[in-house]
Amino acid sequence: MTTNIQITLSEERKEKPQPEQLEFGRIFTDHMFVMDYSPQKGWHDARIEPFEPITLSPASMVFHYGQTVFEGLKAYRTSDDKVLLFRPEKNMERLNLSNERLCIPEIDGEFVIEALKKLVSIDKEWIPTTEGTSLYIRPFIIPTEYYLGVAPSKFYKLMIILSPVGSYYKEGIHPVKIFVENQYVRAVDGGTGKAKTGGNYASSLKAQEEAAKKGYSQVLWLDGIEKKYVEEVGSMNIFFKINGEVVTPEINGSILEGVTRNSIIQMLKYWNIPVKEKRISMEEVYDAYKEGVLEEAFGTGTAAVISPIGEFYYKEEKMIINKGQTGDVSKKLYDTLTGIQKGTEEDVFGWVTEVK
Amino acid sequence: MTTNIQITLSEERKEKPQPEQLEFGRIFTDHMFVMDYSPQKGWHDARIEPFEPITLSPASMVFHYGQTVFEGLKAYRTSDDKVLLFRPEKNMERLNLSNERLCIPEIDGEFVIEALKKLVSIDKEWIPTTEGTSLYIRPFIIPTEYYLGVAPSKFYKLMIILSPVGSYYKEGIHPVKIFVENQYVRAVDGGTGKAKTGGNYASSLKAQEEAAKKGYSQVLWLDGIEKKYVEEVGSMNIFFKINGEVVTPEINGSILEGVTRNSIIQMLKYWNIPVKEKRISMEEVYDAYKEGVLEEAFGTGTAAVISPIGEFYYKEEKMIINKGQTGDVSKKLYDTLTGIQKGTEEDVFGWVTEVK
Numbered sequence: 001m002t003t004n005i006q007i008t009l010s011e012e013r014k015e016k017p018q019p020e021q022l023e024f025g026r027i028f029t030d031h032m033f034v035m036d037y038s039p040q041k042g043w044h045d046a047r048i049e050p051f052e053p054i055t056l057s058p059a060s061m062v063f064h065y066g067q068t069v070f071e072g073l074k075a076y077r078t079s080d081d082k083v084l085l086f087r088p089e090k091n092m093e094r095l096n097l098s099n100e101r102l103c104i105p106e107i108d109g110e111f112v113i114e115a116l117k118k119l120v121s122i123d124k125e126w127i128p129t130t131e132g133t134s135l136y137i138r139p140f141i142i143p144t145e146y147y148l149g150v151a152p153s154k155f156y157k158l159m160i161i162l163s164p165v166g167s168y169y170k171e172g173i174h175p176v177k178i179f180v181e182n183q184y185v186r187a188v189d190g191g192t193g194k195a196k197t198g199g200n201y202a203s204s205l206k207a208q209e210e211a212a213k214k215g216y217s218q219v220l221w222l223d224g225i226e227k228k229y230v231e232e233v234g235s236m237n238i239f240f241k242i243n244g245e246v247v248t249p250e251i252n253g254s255i256l257e258g259v260t261r262n263s264i265i266q267m268l269k270y271w272n273i274p275v276k277e278k279r280i281s282m283e284e285v286y287d288a289y290k291e292g293v294l295e296e297a298f299g300t301g302t303a304a305v306i307s308p309i310g311e312f313y314y315k316e317e318k319m320i321i322n323k324g325q326t327g328d329v330s331k332k333l334y335d336t337l338t339g340i341q342k343g344t345e346e347d348v349f350g351w352v353t354e355v356k
Numbered sequence: 357m358t359t360n361i362q363i364t365l366s367e368e369r370k371e372k373p374q375p376e377q378l379e380f381g382r383i384f385t386d387h388m389f390v391m392d393y394s395p396q397k398g399w400h401d402a403r404i405e406p407f408e409p410i411t412l413s414p415a416s417m418v419f420h421y422g423q424t425v426f427e428g429l430k431a432y433r434t435s436d437d438k439v440l441l442f443r444p445e446k447n448m449e450r451l452n453l454s455n456e457r458l459c460i461p462e463i464d465g466e467f468v469i470e471a472l473k474k475l476v477s478i479d480k481e482w483i484p485t486t487e488g489t490s491l492y493i494r495p496f497i498i499p500t501e502y503y504l505g506v507a508p509s510k511f512y513k514l515m516i517i518l519s520p521v522g523s524y525y526k527e528g529i530h531p532v533k534i535f536v537e538n539q540y541v542r543a544v545d546g547g548t549g550k551a552k553t554g555g556n557y558a559s560s561l562k563a564q565e566e567a568a569k570k571g572y573s574q575v576l577w578l579d580g581i582e583k584k585y586v587e588e589v590g591s592m593n594i595f596f597k598i599n600g601e602v603v604t605p606e607i608n609g610s611i612l613e614g615v616t617r618n619s620i621i622q623m624l625k626y627w628n629i630p631v632k633e634k635r636i637s638m639e640e641v642y643d644a645y646k647e648g649v650l651e652e653a654f655g656t657g658t659a660a661v662i663s664p665i666g667e668f669y670y671k672e673e674k675m676i677i678n679k680g681q682t683g684d685v686s687k688k689l690y691d692t693l694t695g696i697q698k699g700t701e702e703d704v705f706g707w708v709t710e711v712k
Contacts, residue, residue, distance in 0.1 A: 025504025028415055053411045058517050059384055063498050066422040066554025067561065103561045138504060142419050148381025148494060148519060150591050152561050161414050163504060183546060188580045190541030192559045198422025199555015203548045205423060205459045205508050224544045225581050235506050 005033075005115055009122070010050035019130040022166035024303065029123040029135075033115050033160035036144075037105055043158070046111075048119055051161065061143040061153045068198040069098035070140035072302045073259075074165075075120045075355065077127040077135075078343035083120060083355040085137075086341045088113045090259040095139065097257075098195040103152035104141055112139065116160055117355045124355075128164050132173075134341075136165040136303070167304070173334055175310025175326055176299075178233055179216035180282060181207050186231065186254075188224030193231075193254030200256075201235065208234065216313060218299070220282075224254065228281050236299030236307060237261035240285055241329055243293040250277040260300040264333055266349060273329065282314060289319045296327030305341075306334040361389075361471055365478070366406035375486040378522035380659065385479040385491075389471050389516035392500075393461055399514070402467075404475055407517065417499040417509045424554040425454035426496035428658045429615075430521075431476050431711065433483040433491075434699035439476060439711040441493075442697045444469045446615040451495065453613075454551040459508035460497055468495065472516055473711045480711075484520045488529075490697075492521045492659070523660070529690055531666025531682055532655075534589055535572035536638060537563050542587065542610075544580030549587075549610030556612075557591065564590065572669060574655070578638060580610065586636050592655030592663060593617035596641055597685055599649040606633040616656040620689055622705060629685065638670060645675045652683030661697075662690035 010030045017027050028051050035046040061067060071091040076084045092109025099106055116137060120127075127135040139160045143153030167173075184207035187193025192200055204219070211219045218234030230249050232238055237258040239248045246268055251257050268275040288294040289312075297309040308331075310324035321327075326334075339345030340352060366386045373383050384407050391402040417423060427447040432440045448465030455462055472493060476483075483491040495516045499509030523529075540563035543549025548556055560575070567575045574590030586605050588594055593614040595604045602624055607613050624631040644650040645668075653665040664687075666680035677683075682690075695701030696708060 023505075025415070026502070028413075028502075032414060051414070053413050055409045055411045057384075057409050058388060058407070058515050059381070059519075063418065063424065063496060063515075064426055064494070064554060064557075065561075066424060066556075066558035068419065068422060068558070070420055101562060102558055103565055136504070138420070140419060146382070146384075148492070149379075150557050150560065150564070152565060159414050159419075163415075185544050185546030188541050188544045188547070190539060190580065190583075191544070191547075192555070197555070197558060198420060199548070199553070199558050200422075201420075201506050202422035202424070202458060202553060202555050204506065205421075206457060208506070209459055209508060224546065227546075 005118060006047040008049045019128045019133055022133055022164055024165045025163050027163055029126040029162040031119060031122050033119045035158045037156040039154050057146045059146040061145050066199045067102055067143040067153055069102055069104060070196055071095050073137045075127055075135040076342045077129050083124055084343055085353045087259050087351050098197055101192055101195040102197055119160055120355050123162055126164050132167045134165060136163045175308040175324055176217045177311040178309050179211035179219045180312055180314040181219040181221055185224040186221040189253040222282060230280050230282055231255050233299045236301035239298050241296035242288045245274040247276050247280055249280055258301055260302060264300050294321060296330050297321050298330040305338055306330055361474060362403040364405045375484045375489055378489055378520055380521045381519050383519055385482040385518040387475060387478050389475045391514045393512040395510050413502045415502040417501050422555045423458055423499040423509055425458055426552055427451050429493045431483055431491040432698045433485050439480055440699050441709045443615055443707050454553055457548055457551040458553055475516055476711050479518055482520050488523045490521060492519045531664040531680055532573045533667040534665050535567035535575045536668055536670040537575040537577055541580040542577040545609040584637050586638055587611055589655045592657035594655050597652035598644045601630040603632050603634060603636055605636055614657055616658060620656050650677060652686050653677050654686040661694055662686055
């Protein structure tokens with residue numbers, strides 16, 4: 001296992017974007033982290049170098065068989081110029097879970113966090129500080145063997161790239177409209193739903209495109225077997241507040257186990273707000289709506305943090321939630337969680353790690 | 357739409373492999389075809405150039421969200437030095453079907469076949485001629501936009517690379533051993549099973565790896581809903597001969613519609629051998645085995661053509677088929693189909709296209 005990181009600094013520094021122009025994932029910083037894997041050397045040749053294109057044979061397996069995994073986390077810069085990461089060890093745990101499902105060799109999570117901190121500290125000046133902005137960190141692994149047989153690659157590349165970002169949705173913290181998907185399926189038990197791998201996202205594009213044409217910004221996925229039980233929304237986990245209780249689908253093998261999801265559950269418990277992980281059907285949600293007790297709904301994920309849901313389109317009916325406004329619990333969760341992430345709220349859970 | 361192909365020949369020619377050393381998909385020829393897509397220009401800049409690495413930003417969508425599609429077909433060289441392709445129009449049809457599912461812009465199939473023929477004719481000397489060998493043709497499309505949002509890419513690259521190949525399985529036409537998979541799932545209706553996209557292959561690796569550890573060369577996939585009905589085997593379609601009748605799972609949205617599968621069905625009908633496409637459970641196959649009427653089983657696909665199955669491992673039992681030998685129908689199909697492909701059998705179906 002590598003323990004030394006070779007650093008080559010970029011000779012030129014790119015111009016940094018204006019905070020108000022920031023989108024999600026369009027601009028990248030001056031440096032990147034790279035590490036290679038071979039059966040002989042294991043993970044080796046860890047290095048930070050200028051952000052630049054990579055060169056691969058057209059026969060590289062990454063272009064053919066989708067054996068990729070990735071993670072997403074964020075760095076924040078506080079008013080007193082500290083740099084904070086939010087629960088990076090959870091991302092490394094999940095990266096190895098994804099690796100295991102995709103037959104990719106395990107990584108040393110602690111070492112990759114060290115590498116990631118080093119990289120962020122080198123590109124620290126790229127971290128925006130205005131409301132809603134942060135530095136998005138994208139670790140990913142690609143197979144690089146030159147081979148067209150269907151088999152796990154023998155060679156890999158782990159890379160980390162950094163992107164200063166604004167809000168994921170143009171709407172920011174404003175409620176989004178969600179289309180309940182009844183045709184396409186994201187994942188099924190025994191498939192790759194719990195792994196963060198490219199194929200899950202590729203298979204979601206068609207449903208998302210069709211929902212967008214109807215004016216909805218994301219889709220709500222139902223289970224692949226009965227198309228009955230709620231799974232996740234777009235690339236986020238989902239929560240409902242029904243009659244005072246917050247519920248979210250339980251982990252079942254096809255849902256991605258979100259770091260934000262896990263944090264939200266802990267925060268709600270800490271506040272003594274009832275919260276339950278359970279199998280929940282869309283009919284139950286609809287019935288709650290009809291009875292007037294569907295009080296809030298929101299998605300959770302690293303990119304958007306908390307994304308309140310103002311409307312579901314289900315069975316040719318528009319379900320308007322909380323008059324299309326952000327609910328109190330959604331707002332409190334968003335304010336507290338982003339506060340902890342940016343160091344303006346007390347970190348009672350010990351979630352924040354400083355990059356020195 | 358592009359109608360002109362720019363040709364740049366390689367200044368050096370690589371050494372060609374000995375036919376007996378050929379594996380599947382390890383060696384590539386001197387040239388490749390490339391074409392780009394942008395929203396402004398559509399598919400453009402079609403060109404044949406030396407086979408060489410491509411350079412992409414680490415933020416290219418292909419490294420993150422798996423929005424890839426591919427095809428596989430073969431060119432054969434006859435004893436009188438003609439070059440033959442087998443039903444390339446079917447591959448182009450399916451490529452567009454995959455494109456549609458993956459939100460990739462449609463290609464002009466006729467133009468891509470022209471490009472492919474041009475490329476094959478330039479690298480004609482790479483087509484091996486000995487028994488079981490051929491030139492494998494791999495068209496594929498990758499998303500190239502630099503963006504981390506989950507959305508269809510706005511830019512793409514279509515490439516065609518060529519690889520002289522031996523038999524897909526080391527065993528050649530000898531029967532293979534298949535593990536009936538009861539834990540992992542390949543695809544489900546509403547997912548991407550009918551598309552030739554990387555994610556389907558990535559999700560299959562784990563099951564294949566576990567089967568290999570037990571001594572089985574491929575897995576037989578059951579449906580993702582009930583894990584009861586037969587879908588496909590490894591990356592091939594599957595056929596059973598039961599009591600004189602050949603049966604294969606019907607197309608259902610999660611099975612890949614194989615070109616070889618389609619050809620086999622037509623050949624059997626032509627020979628007046630009863631053949632039926634229907635939903636078939638593994639229990640039915642097992643019952644037929646127990647009754648002694650499971651006469652043959654074989655997989656079909658471009659890479660292996662016909663792959664006889666000598667054994668299934670199912671419910672902790674070894675089902676030995678036809679004493680582990682290649683069956684008569686499997687053999688006849690293999691000989692006739694490879695004969696048509698190589699021009700030694702009459703092409704009664706009009707499947708073969710000559711590359712001039």
